Amino acid sequence: xxxxxxxxxxxxxxxxxxxxxxxxxxxxxxxxxxxxxxxxxxxxxxxxxxxxxxxxxxxxxxxxxxxxxxxxxxxxxxxxxxxxxxxxxxxxxxxxxxxxxxxxxxxxxxxxxxxxxxxxxxxxxxxxxxxxxxxxxxxxxxxxxxxxxxxxxxxxxxxxxxxxxxxxxxxxxxxxxxxxxxxxxxxxxxxxxxxxxxxxxxxxxxxxxxxxxxxxxxxxxxxxxxxxxxxxxxxxxxxxxxxxxxxxxxxxxxxxxxxxxxxxxxxxxxxxxxxxxxxxxxxxxxxxxxxxxxxxxxxxxxxxxxxxxxxxxxxxxxxxxxxxxxxxxxxxxxxxxxxxxxxxxxxxxxxxxxxxxxxxx
Amino acid sequence: xxxxxxxxxxxxxxxxxxxxxxxxxxxxxxxxxxxxxxxxxxxxxxxxxxxxxxxxxxxxxxxxxxxxxxxxxxxxxxxxxxxxxxxxxxxxxxxxxxxxxxxxxxxxxxxxxxxxxxxxxxxxxxxxxxxxxxxxxxxxxxxxxxxxxxxxxxxxxxxxxxxxxxxxxxxxxxxxxxxxxxxxxxxxxxxxxxxxxxxxxxxxxxxxxxxxxxxxxxxxxxxxxxxxxxxxxxxxxxxxxxxxxxxxxxxxxxxxxxxxxxxxxxxxxxxxxxxxxxxxxxxxxxxxxxxxxxxxxx
Numbered sequence: 282x283x284x285x286x287x288x289x290x291x292x293x294x295x296x297x298x299x300x301x302x303x304x305x306x307x308x309x310x311x312x313x314x315x316x317x318x319x320x321x322x323x324x325x326x327x328x329x330x331x332x333x334x335x336x337x338x339x340x341x342x343x344x345x346x347x348x349x350x351x352x353x354x355x356x357x358x359x360x361x362x363x364x365x366x367x368x369x370x371x372x373x374x375x376x377x378x379x380x381x382x383x384x385x386x387x388x389x390x391x392x393x394x395x396x397x398x399x400x401x402x403x404x405x406x407x408x409x410x411x412x413x414x415x416x417x418x419x420x421x422x423x424x425x426x427x428x429x430x431x432x433x434x435x436x437x438x439x440x441x442x443x444x445x446x447x448x449x450x451x452x453x454x455x456x457x458x459x460x461x462x463x464x465x466x467x468x469x470x471x472x473x474x475x476x477x478x479x480x481x482x483x484x485x486x487x488x489x490x491x492x493x494x495x496x497x498x499x500x501x502x503x504x505x506x507x508x509x510x511x512x513x514x515x516x517x518x519x520x521x522x523x524x525x526x527x528x529x530x531x532x533x534x535x536x537x538x539x540x541x542x543x544x545x546x547x548x549x550x551x552x553x554x555x556x557x558x559x560x561x562x563x564x565x566x567x568x569x570x571x572x573x574x575x576x577x578x579x580x581x582x583x584x585x586x587x588x589x590x591x592x593x594x595x596x597x598x599x600x601x602x603x604x605x606x607x608x609x610x611x612x613x614x615x616x617x618x619x620x621x622x623x624x625x626x627x628x629x630x631x632x633x634x635x636x637x638x639x640x641x642x
Numbered sequence: 643x644x645x646x647x648x649x650x651x652x653x654x655x656x657x658x659x660x661x662x663x664x665x666x667x668x669x670x671x672x673x674x675x676x677x678x679x680x681x682x683x684x685x686x687x688x689x690x691x692x693x694x695x696x697x698x699x700x701x702x703x704x705x706x707x708x709x710x711x712x713x714x715x716x717x718x719x720x721x722x723x724x725x726x727x728x729x730x731x732x733x734x735x736x737x738x739x740x741x742x743x744x745x746x747x748x749x750x751x752x753x754x755x756x757x758x759x760x761x762x763x764x765x766x767x768x769x770x771x772x773x774x775x776x777x778x779x780x781x782x783x784x785x786x787x788x789x790x791x792x793x794x795x796x797x798x799x800x801x802x803x804x805x806x807x808x809x810x811x812x813x814x815x816x817x818x819x820x821x822x823x824x825x826x827x828x829x830x831x832x833x834x835x836x837x838x839x840x841x842x843x844x845x846x847x848x849x850x851x852x853x854x855x856x857x858x859x860x861x862x863x864x865x866x867x868x869x870x871x872x873x874x875x876x877x878x879x880x881x882x883x884x885x886x887x888x889x890x891x892x893x894x895x896x897x898x899x900x901x902x903x904x905x906x907x908x909x910x911x912x913x914x915x916x917x918x919x920x921x922x923x924x925x926x927x928x929x930x931x932x933x934x935x936x937x938x939x940x
Contacts, residue, residue, distance in 0.1 A: 360833065
């Protein structure tokens with residue numbers, strides 16, 4: 282187990298910076314998820330920690346060692362790759378024990394460690410198979426087993442679940458979380474899937490275009506997004522954004538609809554803003570949570586519905602913008618039907634229309 | 643009048659059958675038959691005299707034949723292994739080159755573009771004891787006093803022939819192994835790095851097992867090639883001096899066309915073909931097991 286510190290870390294390809302001066306401190310035993318759209322530099326950052334990419338500038342420390350110039354084998358990490366990266370010519374047993382064999386441990390030690398990992402991951406019946414004869418989920422477990430066996434200071438996961446089908450992904454997510462609780466190692470986990478990030482992380486690091494946009498616990502980034510990017514990236518369905526202008530303490534939308542500003546926000550008159558409302562905070566009357574003290578009402582036509590069982594997702598329109606709302610205890614809704622919606626104002630967000638920065642300070 | 647109609651499939655296959663019969667089957671059977679006769683090219687009537695396995699017994703008890711056989715196996719073993727090692731090294735180096743790799747790959751193919759006869763002449767000149775480059779260089783550098791009789795001494799002549807073989811055909815290995823290197827998945831290599839492998843260990847445990855099928859394919863192709871080696875040897879030493887570089891096919895060729903004892907030559911040829919088949923089967927088995935190792939068999 283170890284801490285990991287990134288100080289002003291830069292990755293440069295020729296004149297192109299793909300990671301811009303990143304600072305991040307990860308404490309011992311912490312599960313940190315780097316999340317962002319593809320091309321945001323999250324994998325590159327992870328690979329710099331692993332030593333698979335050179336660090337162009339800045340400093341990476343693992344424990345109390347600066348590892349910039351150490352080859353991967355001297356960093357005592359384990360990495361799980363997106364394509365599993367198993368050794369195709371070795372059996373599951375050999376794959377699991379390979380790193381220990383390289384480290385010249387005794388056969389007894391290797392067997393003990395391999396059997397224990399196999400036990401944890403339910404791989405025991407597969408030990409003599411080759412990776413080619415395993416399913417995706419099984420390969421994934423072997424890849425994780427290979428990481429466990431090493432007892433590394435830090436676990437690195439590079440989008441480990443993206444090649445699995447949805448059901449298996451949910452299962453493996455739970456497995457990974459259990460594993461972390463059991464082993465307690467420091468974990469850096471890269472994904473583009475915000476649900477994985479939310480469910481797994483102690484802390485989420487949201488990246489975009491090579492910058493860190495926000496760092497926080499899952500609830501922090503969900504409830505207090507620093508800008509519209511985080512607001513729309515985290516949470517499903519994405520947060521609705523309505524552009525408008527502040528007049529008399531209310532947001533006036535393009536078609537003249539007036540929605541009062543959230544109660545705890547004071548914003549200068551005439552400022553152009555984006556009003557952020559999550560689908561959970563805009564529900565049709567009679568199909569919502571008990572109304573809070575600060576409610577606003579709007580009427581919107583329903584264009585499309587997505588029934589999900591316990592709730593139905595309503596695609597509606599307000600001031601020319603598509604708005605997604607949730608309906609609890611759903612009843613059938615005809616397309617084109619106009620419903621009255623209540624908006625929970627105290628849960629709404631205001632962002633600067635130009636910079637996208639949150640106006641909550 | 644009604645004609646017996648052949649079934650359509652036979653009609654359609656007939657041209658192919660006729661050609662195969664005329665070009666392959668009849669000569670093959672004829673040569674097999676002639677190996678049981680004392681067939682002499684200048685005395686056609688000998689073709690009709692059946693002598694059973696006399697030729698085979700004669701070959702099997704002829705020390706010259708077995709010496710040529712052994713020498714061919716020796717040449718095969720040394721040349722293939724040398725070519726494999728050199729080709730592997732060459733491929734590994736070329737795969738690291740980032741600029742001008744195409745040009746290098748093309749240049750690497752050059753030796754294969756020359757006729758083996760010309761290569762034979764060239765190396766005969768290079769190793770010539772009076773005017774050859776090698777002796778010239780050795781003497782100018784003061785490494786030897788006297789001219790070394792490269793193509794006269796039996797062992798040295800075999801060495802010179804191996805050099806010529808290796809020079810022409812290392813690129814077969816290099817190209818095939820290079821193709822393997824291009825197809826090598828990067829992920830397991832990165833995993834090996836993180837798992838604690840030194841560059842040598844990564845090569846030994848990940849890259850090499852992946853390349854083995856490619857190496858065995860090259861081996862199989864080249865073993866057929868070398869087992870029928872004739873041209874380079876014929877030009878460089880003509881199997882001499884005093885049969886000291888005699889290989890199977892130079893021996894067979896001389897027996898058949900110079901001595902005109904075609905029946906005997908054919909018998910030796912059939913034994914030699916067994917050698918080729920044995921090598922091919924061997925390398926194919928190896929290839930199969932290497933592919934099974936990688937989980938890509940069948």
